[in-house]
Amino acid sequence: MNPSEFQEIVDEYFSSTREILETAEGLLLQIEKDESPPPERLLDLRRAFHTLKGNSSMMGFGVVADLAHLMEDLFRRAESGDLAVGGEVVSHLLAGLGLISEIAAAGRVPDETPASWRGVMAALRDVGTGVAPPPAPAGTAPGLSPDAPPTDDLKRHYLAPRTRFVRVSEAALDSLLEHCGELHVLLSGLSDRALGRANGSEVAAAEAEAVERIVASFHLLEDEVLAARLVPVGTVLSRFRMLVRDLAVSQGKAIDFVLSGGETTVDKDLVDALSEPLLHLVRNAVDHGIETPAEREAAGKPRAATITLAARQASNMVEIAVVDDGRGIDRARISRKAREKGIRVEGLDDRSLLDLIFLPAFSTRDGVTLVSGRGIGLDIVKANVERLGGTVFVQTLPGRGTEFRLTIPLTLALGHALLLEAGRETFALPTGFVAETVRIDGEAMGVVERDGVLPWRNERLPAVAAARLFGLPRTGREDLAVILAGGGRRKALLVDRVVGYLRLVIKPLDPALGRPPGISAATLLGDGRIVMILDAGEILESSSAASYPARRQEAS
Amino acid sequence: VKEENPLGPLPPGAGGDLLAFADWVGASSDVDAGAQTADPESLFVVFVLDRDRFGLPVSSVREIVRVGEIRPVPGAPSLIRGLTGVRGAILPVLELRTRIGLAPLVPTDRARIVILEVAGRTLGLLVDRVTEVVKMRASEIGPPGAGSSPAGCGIGLVTLAAGPLVLLDPERIVSRQE
Numbered sequence: 165m166n167p168s169e170f171q172e173i174v175d176e177y178f179s180s181t182r183e184i185l186e187t188a189e190g191l192l193l194q195i196e197k198d199e200s201p202p203p204e205r206l207l208d209l210r211r212a213f214h215t216l217k218g219n220s221s222m223m224g225f226g227v228v229a230d231l232a233h234l235m236e237d238l239f240r241r242a243e244s245g246d247l248a249v250g251g252e253v254v255s256h257l258l259a260g261l262g263l264i265s266e267i268a269a270a271g272r273v274p275d276e277t278p279a280s281w282r283g284v285m286a287a288l289r290d291v292g293t294g295v296a297p298p299p300a301p302a303g304t305a306p307g308l309s310p311d312a313p314p315t316d317d318l319k320r321h322y323l324a325p326r327t328r329f330v331r332v333s334e335a336a337l338d339s340l341l342e343h344c345g346e347l348h349v350l351l352s353g354l355s356d357r358a359l360g361r362a363n364g365s366e367v368a369a370a371e372a373e374a375v376e377r378i379v380a381s382f383h384l385l386e387d388e389v390l391a392a393r394l395v396p397v398g399t400v401l402s403r404f405r406m407l408v409r410d411l412a413v414s415q416g417k418a419i420d421f422v423l424s425g426g427e428t429t430v431d432k433d434l435v436d437a438l439s440e441p442l443l444h445l446v447r448n449a450v451d452h453g454i455e456t457p458a459e460r461e462a463a464g465k466p467r468a469a470t471i472t473l474a475a476r477q478a479s480n481m482v483e484i485a486v487v488d489d490g491r492g493i494d495r496a497r498i499s500r501k502a503r504e505k506g507i508r509v510e511g512l513d514d515r516s517l518l519d520l521i522f523l524p525a526f527s528t529r530d531g532v533t534l535v536s537g538r539g540i541g542l543d544i545v546k547a548n549v550e551r552l553g554g555t556v557f558v559q560t561l562p563g564r565g566t567e568f569r570l571t572i573p574l575t576l577a578l579g580h581a582l583l584l585e586a587g588r589e590t591f592a593l594p595t596g597f598v599a600e601t602v603r604i605d606g607e608a609m610g611v612v613e614r615d616g617v618l619p620w621r622n623e624r625l626p627a628v629a630a631a632r633l634f635g636l637p638r639t640g641r642e643d644l645a646v647i648l649a650g651g652g653r654r655k656a657l658l659v660d661r662v663v664g665y666l667r668l669v670i671k672p673l674d675p676a677l678g679r680p681p682g683i684s685a686a687t688l689l690g691d692g693r694i695v696m697i698l699d700a701g702e703i704l705e706s707s708s709a710a711s712y713p714a715r716r717q718e719a720s
Numbered sequence: 721v722k723e724e725n726p727l728g729p730l731p732p733g734a735g736g737d738l739l740a741f742a743d744w745v746g747a748s749s750d751v752d753a754g755a756q757t758a759d760p761e762s763l764f765v766v767f768v769l770d771r772d773r774f775g776l777p778v779s780s781v782r783e784i785v786r787v788g789e790i791r792p793v794p795g796a797p798s799l800i801r802g803l804t805g806v807r808g809a810i811l812p813v814l815e816l817r818t819r820i821g822l823a824p825l826v827p828t829d830r831a832r833i834v835i836l837e838v839a840g841r842t843l844g845l846l847v848d849r850v851t852e853v854v855k856m857r858a859s860e861i862g863p864p865g866a867g868s869s870p871a872g873c874g875i876g877l878v879t880l881a882a883g884p885l886v887l888l889d890p891e892r893i894v895s896r897q898e
Contacts, residue, residue, distance in 0.1 A: 346807065634795070671809070671810045674843060676797075676800060676894065680793050682795070688808065688810055692788075692805055694803045694804070694805055696794075
């Protein structure tokens, strides 16, 4: 089963769970009103919980299956006449439904039954059996003594607005975003013009102010539209648990799988795009990173290895790390492999040497022999992540393990960027990779021109002129350095000036354009101008020796 | 071929209304009735590159717009003229001229961008000018001539009073760019 099929099944599970919840809740509320519920209604409910139980066990969501089992069992007892379904039973059932709907809303299922579920589950099991239900945890049913005036606690508990969810198709979310994109461009045009006239008269100034307020509230709207598209990465990450388990069994390895930060959210389109690169990385970790239990013992490590998938948000980027405590990547093997492929490794620093594993040459079928070099599919991983405007960073310690860290933007649709001028053209640079901007003084400029490096703090950063990268005329005024940082690298991009900082709509390039080097997407400014969005990740990695057009010609 | 265009050529500059015009041609005739017979009729937007005339099925043309700013993309394939903005969307603009050995177009007032909607994608095609919409019976369309078809995008050839008209396959135009 490929990841997207799996995702579809997970989506389908949650969507059908929500449907079952709605049906069951409706039926239960009807029962609550009826004196004696008709048998077919009880049967409907039992079927609903039976289906839920079946679906959940099939997905390996034992926590939900257990709960559904208890609920199904209640109806079995009711059908056989052992139990009267009345107010008390219904309220326990509704409590059970509440737990499941929390899960359905979150879109992920915990591995173990949460402690907070125990009371509800015990009540479902014991109701009508004569066993006294365990005392309700403090605070669950406050202020219920007769004649007591409604307390704030009581109101909070029973009248608190419940979060309700409605189902919206992805197409509807996409078209909302698209309209926002159009409005974004139109409004920024309007706002530029209004500001341009603002000095003209009091009326014009008031208009400009009104436009600014519209723009500000539009940005809130836009944020909401983007937020509605965010889904937890846990839905993708948790499917690797089974993969790791199955691979470990088939290879005779013992591996613990640890997942953290599954609640970190990213745009729904990114979640899908992430599954393939992660699949490669997890597979590589199991196949090549993790040693056999015997090898591990011999090396004085615990028999069971650990693979960790950890996600976290870092400002407007999301980091996902695939970490193993295996044998690490053998640098000597990389060098040997590189020489076989005719790649010079002399003079490469450690980072550049490690990064060779991302080259397509290292990912060919005979890469299988490069066991701990782990090249297989890494070029695909890198290409996929870069297409999302992200970077891949690898670090490894021999004998201790390896970490691959993917850094991607939160959303593909909207970003903050610096608007730069270089070679008489305007470019946008996503701020996710910008460490700072530095004015280059005469002395530093001399070093840049002589050595192609910029002295910055205690480092000497490779420096490259943006105009040179794109084969544009040099203006000779490139005295502003934008320090790019990401994927464990730093580089200075020389530009003429920074003309602005703005929030922009990111428009992916049509496939007809191929993959223009150094460019990740385009955007439309308020005045209708089209501006290329720079691929900071690629610029960080590219050799500063040649311009992109020159490299393209070499390649073709 | 009985008649090239029963309604005569369009006035110059009417490009933006060509599709409305095509709708009108379609509605005012029995295109549907024709489609049920063995000899269906279809409508083609006719455009000119230098002295050659080409046709694209109206069904794949979303609209025809005047040429605005086309922003070149460094490092893009040579057949891509650049990107242009159309109502909040950014579309790639393809230049077919280079494919049939012509120099890139220096757009005049009559130049247009024919916006194609093919296989879920939207792309612009830069043309010297758009001349008319013609209605063609399947029986009138012959196989494409070898020399007249830009990079294998031709799917048919019609000989009209004004000269040959090469009918192009929009899907091939789009896919051959990659």
